[in-house]
Every structure is written in structure tokens, then in C-alpha cells.
Amino acid sequence: MPLNLQANFFEPGKRYFRAFTPGDDFYEALIDTHRDLSDEQSAMVNAKLVLLLANHVGDISVLREAMHIARKDI
């Protein structure tokens, strides 16, 4: 399965009436995760997040595609 680049956020059991809500829910949780951390601590949290999510995805070809896109335009 190729890297999914379409909006894909949802929460089991939750019903959404506005298309932007699940993405906003995620983004808020992400920013909250970093609340009150120093820049260094945040960088560490982000690194752990990448490792956790990468392991969850598992498929290395998908991860390579994501890493490629992430490096572009830097």
C-alpha cells in the first residue's frame, strides 16, 4: 500500500459533522503534547514520536516514501 496522502484522521466511535474536525482534534493533541517543554525536550519527543509511528506503519517502502517527501524543499 502506498503512502496515504489524503486526509485520514478519525477516532473510533466518534461521529464528525465537519470535515475539518478530526484533523483539528489531532493537531490540538500534537501541540498539547509539546506544551511547557524546552526546545530540546520537544525535539526528543518528536524523535520518539517518529520512531513509534514508523514502527506502527512497519512497511519500510512506505516509510522511505514519507522520509523522501519530508526532506524535500528543506
Place this chain on the structure above:
Amino acid sequence: MVEGKAPPELLNTYSEERVFAAEENLLNSTRSTDFITPKSKTSLTFRNAVLSLARNHAFARALVNSGRLSVPSFLTESRLNTPDDGPFSGDMVPGAPMDDAPMRFAGQDVWLLDQLGRRFCLLVYVNAPASLAANTLAQFKALASSAADGAAALALDVLLVSPAKTAATELKLLQDHTDRFAERYDAQDGTVYLIRPDQHVAARWRAFDAVKVQAALARATCNLH
């Protein structure tokens, strides 16, 4: 309430519903502010990453929060709603702000929401309005006119919606010529929606039942105890 048709308790539900809507607005505007003016370096980095990815990728565009449009609330938790007693698909759940739909009325192109007065309204979807049973029609008319007399009765309009173009009906008929209504409201032959004066869905059923309509109307006006 002014006319003595609803108890003062109804005013409390106005407050409950507006508090819910205000909390939703606050949540959306707080989230927009966090995105537009990030408060930490990490938050700024994430925001810029979203904007960078948004150039080419749909998922990131959906995350760009440039201030969500002010949209009416889905008052799904309101105690004025009558819960569904059967399955429906789509978003027009009890408490939902009505979706509009293009309609044809008396040969003119009109919009559904423009056809609703500031009264309770029963929308009845029928495939063949001309072959509606006489006693069903009589019940509709009774509902609409019991509204007109009697101090205790509430004003209720009855509107037929049909995919068919029919000239002869005694009740006002909107033609769903594009099937948008059927699609958005998951309407089938016989489906009935009770609409509040503020164009939120109060209740809906797969078949008309005068007793259920009266009960839902009572609930929607705090007359049910």
C-alpha cells in the same frame, strides 16, 4: 411561550443550546489562533511543516487552519430532540441544522430553507403525492389546522416533498427534481421530518404517525413531562 403554548422551562433549553454552540465556537477559534500565531518554537515548526506539505498533499491542506468558518452547531445533545427509532444515513440527525436543497415550487426554482416559515414544519417525503391515502391527507390537514385554532395548539406547517411533478395536491408540494433532498435527508417514500422554527431537525421517522409527531412537538417545546 408568549402565547402560553410552551412553559418557561423552554427558555432554559435556549441557554443550554447556546452554551453548547458558544463552547464549540471557542474551541474552533482557540485552535485557529494556535495555528495562526504559534506560541512555541515547536508549534511554529509544525505549522510551517503543515504549510510546506500543503503545497502538494491533500492531507496537509486539511490541517491548514486559517480560521474555521462560523458554521451552525449540530445540537445533537439537545433535550428538545426526539431520538431516532430507526436507521437513517447522512448527517440530518435530530439537532442538525438543515442542509438546503434546490426545489421546484409552482414552476419556480426555489430553495428548501426559503420555503420554511418561522414555525414548526412537518416535511413529508412521498413518491406519489397524487395517490396519498385520503385519511393520511386528512390527518396532515388536521395537524396543520389544529395548529390554527385552539390556544394550546402549536402552529405546524405540513409540506410535501416529492420527486414527482404533481399539480393537484391540497397541501403545499415541493418537487425534489434533482433528488438532492432525498440524498441529503436519506428520504424514502413515507419519510417524515419534524423541523423546528430555527431550521434544526427535531425528529424524523420512516413513516408518519400523528401520535409520535405530537409527542415530538411536545418534547421540542418542553410540553412533555
